[in-house]
Amino acid sequence: MPPKITFQDVVENKRERRRLWLGLLFVSPWLLGFLLFGIYPLVISFYYSLTRYDLIQSPVFIGFDNYIRTFTRDPRFWTVMFNTAYYVFLSVPLSTITAFLIANLLNTKTAGRSIFRGIIYIPSIVPAVCTAMIWLFLLNIQYGAINGILQALGLRAIPFLSDPNLSKPTLILIAAWACGGSVVIFLASLQDVPRTLYEAAIVDGANAVQRFFNVTVPMTSPVILFNLIMGFIGAWQEFTLPWLLTGGGPAASTEFFALHLYRNAFQNLRMGNASALAWILFIIIIIFTVVLFRTSARWVYYGGGDR
Amino acid sequence: MTTTSQALNPSGELMLLTRRYRTTRTITSVLKYFVLIVLSLSFLFPLYWMVATALKDDPQVYTLPPILIPSPAHWENFIKGWTFRYNFTQFAINSIFRYGIPVTLFTVVSSVISAYGFSRLRWWGRDFLFILCMGTMMLPWQVTMVPLFITYKKLGWLNSYLPLVVPSLFGAPYFIFLLRQFFMGLPEELSDAARIDGASELDILVRIILPLSVPAMAVVALFRFLGAWNDYLGPLIYANREDLFTLAVGLHRLNIAATSMGTTGNAQPYLMAVSTMVTLPVILLFFFAQRTFIEGISMTGLKG
Numbered sequence: 001m002p003p004k005i006t007f008q009d010v011v012e013n014k015r016e017r018r019r020l021w022l023g024l025l026f027v028s029p030w031l032l033g034f035l036l037f038g039i040y041p042l043v044i045s046f047y048y049s050l051t052r053y054d055l056i057q058s059p060v061f062i063g064f065d066n067y068i069r070t071f072t073r074d075p076r077f078w079t080v081m082f083n084t085a086y087y088v089f090l091s092v093p094l095s096t097i098t099a100f101l102i103a104n105l106l107n108t109k110t111a112g113r114s115i116f117r118g119i120i121y122i123p124s125i126v127p128a129v130c131t132a133m134i135w136l137f138l139l140n141i142q143y144g145a146i147n148g149i150l151q152a153l154g155l156r157a158i159p160f161l162s163d164p165n166l167s168k169p170t171l172i173l174i175a176a177w178a179c180g181g182s183v184v185i186f187l188a189s190l191q192d193v194p195r196t197l198y199e200a201a202i203v204d205g206a207n208a209v210q211r212f213f214n215v216t217v218p219m220t221s222p223v224i225l226f227n228l229i230m231g232f233i234g235a236w237q238e239f240t241l242p243w244l245l246t247g248g249g250p251a252a253s254t255e256f257f258a259l260h261l262y263r264n265a266f267q268n269l270r271m272g273n274a275s276a277l278a279w280i281l282f283i284i285i286i287i288f289t290v291v292l293f294r295t296s297a298r299w300v301y302y303g304g305g306d307r
Numbered sequence: 308m309t310t311t312s313q314a315l316n317p318s319g320e321l322m323l324l325t326r327r328y329r330t331t332r333t334i335t336s337v338l339k340y341f342v343l344i345v346l347s348l349s350f351l352f353p354l355y356w357m358v359a360t361a362l363k364d365d366p367q368v369y370t371l372p373p374i375l376i377p378s379p380a381h382w383e384n385f386i387k388g389w390t391f392r393y394n395f396t397q398f399a400i401n402s403i404f405r406y407g408i409p410v411t412l413f414t415v416v417s418s419v420i421s422a423y424g425f426s427r428l429r430w431w432g433r434d435f436l437f438i439l440c441m442g443t444m445m446l447p448w449q450v451t452m453v454p455l456f457i458t459y460k461k462l463g464w465l466n467s468y469l470p471l472v473v474p475s476l477f478g479a480p481y482f483i484f485l486l487r488q489f490f491m492g493l494p495e496e497l498s499d500a501a502r503i504d505g506a507s508e509l510d511i512l513v514r515i516i517l518p519l520s521v522p523a524m525a526v527v528a529l530f531r532f533l534g535a536w537n538d539y540l541g542p543l544i545y546a547n548r549e550d551l552f553t554l555a556v557g558l559h560r561l562n563i564a565a566t567s568m569g570t571t572g573n574a575q576p577y578l579m580a581v582s583t584m585v586t587l588p589v590i591l592l593f594f595f596a597q598r599t600f601i602e603g604i605s606m607t608g609l610k611g
Contacts, residue, residue, distance in 0.1 A: 005431045019430045022508060026424025027433075029417040030440060033477020038443050041454035048453060055457070105343060118597065119347045123354070125589050125600075127537040129555040133562055133582045134353045137360065137575060145356055145373045152372035177350065181604055188605030237447050240539045244559060261449050266544070271453050278449040289445060 049275035059272065066276035076252065076260060083168065084236065084257040091172040092231040099179040100224065103186035104216065117187065121180035132244035135174050136161070161246055164253035171242060171254060182227050189223040190216065218301040225296050229289055236285055257281055354586070361385065361580035368575050381576065385584065388577030392564050395581060397550065398557040405468045406542070406553055407535040413475040414482060414531045415524055421478040422486035423512050427498060437487070440480050448540075456544065470545040471538075475531075482527045485606060489523035490516060526603030529596055533589065554585045 009016045024031065049066055051059035070077050102120060106113055123131070138144050139160040147157040160170040193216065201211045217224070239258035242248060248255035261281070265274035360368060361384055362377040389395045425437050459470045493516065501511045517524075542553040552560065558581055565574035593600055 005429065007431060010431045016431065019428065020432070023424050023428045023430030023433055026428060026508070027421045027436060028424075029476065030421035030478040030480070030483060031436070033417075033474065034439065034443065037451060037455065037474050037477065038446065041451035041458075042446070044454040045450050055460070102346065105339060108339065110339070110343070114597075116343050116347055117601075118593070120350050121600070122590060122593060123350055125533060125537075125593060126354070126586050127539075127555055127589065129537075129539050129558045130357070130582045130586045133558065133578060134357045136562070137579065138353055138356055143369045143371075143570070148371050148373040177353070180350075184601055184604045188601075233445060233447075237449065244539070244562075258449060265453055265456070271457070274449075275453050278447065278453065281447050282450050285445060285447060 045275045045278060048272050049279050051272045053271040054269045055271060056269075062272070066273045067280070070273065070276055070280065076255065079252055080255050080257055080260045083253065083255055084238075086168055087172065087238065087256060088232060088235040090169075091175050092228060092235050094172060095176045095179040096182060096224065096227055096231060098176055099182035099227075100186050100220075102179075103183050103190055104212070106183070106187055107190040117184065120183050124178040124180035126178070128240040129244060131174065131178065132241060136245060139170065162250050164251040167246055167250060167253045171245065174241065174245070175238075182231075185223060185227060186220065189220045193219040221296075221300040222302060225292070225300050229292055232288055232292065233285055236281060236288070357579050357586070358583050361388070361576055361583045363576050365570065365573055365576070369570055384573065384576045384580040387573070388580035389584065391577055392561055393549070393552070393557050395554065395557060395584070398552045398554045401468075401546070401551060402536060402553040402555070405551075406471055406538075406546075407532050409468075409472045410475045410535045411528050411532045413472065414479050415528050417476055417478040418482040418486055418527060419517070419520070419524065420512070422483045422490055423508075423516065425483065426487040426490040427493075427511070427516065428508065440483060444480050452544075459545070465545060466548045466551060468546060468551070471535075471541050479531070482531065485527060485603075486520070486523055488606065489520060493519055522599070522602065523606075525596070525599045526606065529592070529599055530603060533592070536589065558582060558585055 005016060005019075010020055048059060050061060050063060052062050052065075053059035106117055106120075110116065126134075138146055141147060141157055141159050141162060146160075151157055158166065160166055197215050197219065198211060201215050206214065237258050238256055239262065242254045242256050243259055243262075246254040248259045257277070258281075261274050261277045264270045264277060359375070359377050362380040362382065363374070363384075364381055367374050367377055425433060425440070455470070459465055462469075464470050497515050497519075498511050501515055506514070537555065538553070539555045539559070542551075542556045546553065547556070558578075561578055561581055565578040568574035
């Protein structure tokens with residue numbers, strides 16, 4: 001490991017200064033982008049969140065009114081929070097657990113493993129619009145295939161997307177259909193678990209369930225954490241599927257945070273209020289990620305002290 | 308009589324191969340394949356149903372119980388659906404040439420250059436900036452959406468592909484991360500030898516690092532192109548005019564049109580035919596680049 005470069009070196013040493021400039025030159029695409037498409041809109045967005053702004057007249061400063069209004073007078077806000085939290089807390093764990101179990105199944109000696117893996121992976125790369133079209137048609141109450149089969153079996157049709165009590169679970173199941181990406185990630189990490197650990201566990205008399213919980217899960221826990229975090233961040237921002245499948249309905253039962261925000265911005269042209277919502281979402285995601293990281297120390301195992 | 312031989316079972320288990328053990332193993336194996344096949348069928352069924360519906364006519368679509376195999380198969384639905392309401396050829400051109408290819412090209416170039424600076428050079432502040440770069444992945448798109456929309460509006464960029472393409476000139480954190488991981492795995496001696504010979508850093512990147520990084524760049528190109536192909540929200544906000552629609556936005560418009568037609572005029576088969584045409588390239592891409600897909604997605608998870 002070469003010695004760490006200190007700020008002192010940069011000030012005193014001409015070569016270190018040149019290296020700094022060269023480094024900055026190479027990362028300049030990202031750095032410029034970070035300033036133009038990251039920092040600048042971030043700051044402006046916070047300013048807008050303190051204004052009333054309809055795109056036509058210039059922004060009017062109103063202090064924290066947008067935030068207060070959102071929490072106290074926006075009739076939709078708490079419904080939207082409930083819907084989004086419902087989706088986040090059920091969808092992400094369900095998809096992750098499903099993907100993890102499928103990956104474990106595929107990690108055994110299986111003929112045609114890459115074919116099964118391919119089949120399970122493909123739905124995750126199908127364009128979201130196509131996913132929405134397919135499921136809208138499959139789940140249609142009158143002529144959808146799934147209700148058609150149910151009715152052929154003499155059962156009653158299920159209003160998957162048109163019953164406020166079923167719409168969120170249905171969305172969660174459709175999201176789980178696209179869990180193939182996580183399956184591939186988990187499978188790759190399962191293949192990295194040293195076999196000697198399993199052999200040692202067997203010598204100690206551990207059965208299959210004990211091996212799963214005491215070897216497999218701890219050894220892949222960093223990857224599980226990574227997937228959970230990315231899943232949670234994505235789920236809080238979920239837009240396309242509910243927008244296309246239900247448009248937020250029925251009875252606002254799938255009106256998620258991102259939909260509410262989009263409507264405020266582009267349908268009601270309340271840019272200030274939309275910015276305040278965006279900042280609320282940002283803060284929720286930061287808190288969520290930090291809490292997940294903090295509590296992860298208890299269940300995530302990093303082998304060999306490489307962190 | 309008991310046959311005994313030592314064997315390793317799939318999980319590396321050292322076991323006495325007795326008859327009883329063999330029976331249990333057969334049962335588990337049968338059960339496993341049963342579960343896998345049921346899973347695969349249920350993952351495939353929606354896609355199969357899309358294709359099957361695309362080949363039906365209205366009477367076949369609305370028959371109960373549902374018809375599993377279309378007969379006769381109406382292959383002409385693919386052509387009629389493609390043109391009956393919107394000009395999807397134009398949308399495909401938009402998706403590929405105005406959005407997918409430029410964005411992919413720019414993302415690869417700008418991310419490679421940035422990732423090189425974050426991995427193969429040592430300079431003060433590098434790791435701090437890299438953490439910042441990773442941190443931006445937590446930033447929800449909603450936060451920057453409103454100010455960027457207003458900026459693009461002032462620049463007169465609304466209803467064009469500029470707001471979708473220009474940001475890709477500035478690297479994408481996720482791909483910078485992937486490429487950095489890959490670059491750090493290449494031996495440092497390669498660069499050192501070239502530096503002694505007097506090569507500049509740009510020379511080293513182009514002549515030494517790039518030829519070795521084709522697999523990693525393929526991963527970035529593949530995922531970025533797919534991202535553009537599948538993107539719905541971006542074009543919805545910025546390219547929302549009929550001659551600018553991407554396939555994704557056009558398909559949603561077609562759905563609205565089809566819904567208003569109800570169960571007449573082959574609306575559903577046409578919609579499913581176009582859906583199939585939009586999905587098919589993705590699936591073909593997967594078949595031809597399966598290794599790139601699997602390696603790429605494995606790369607993303609492992610070093611989290």
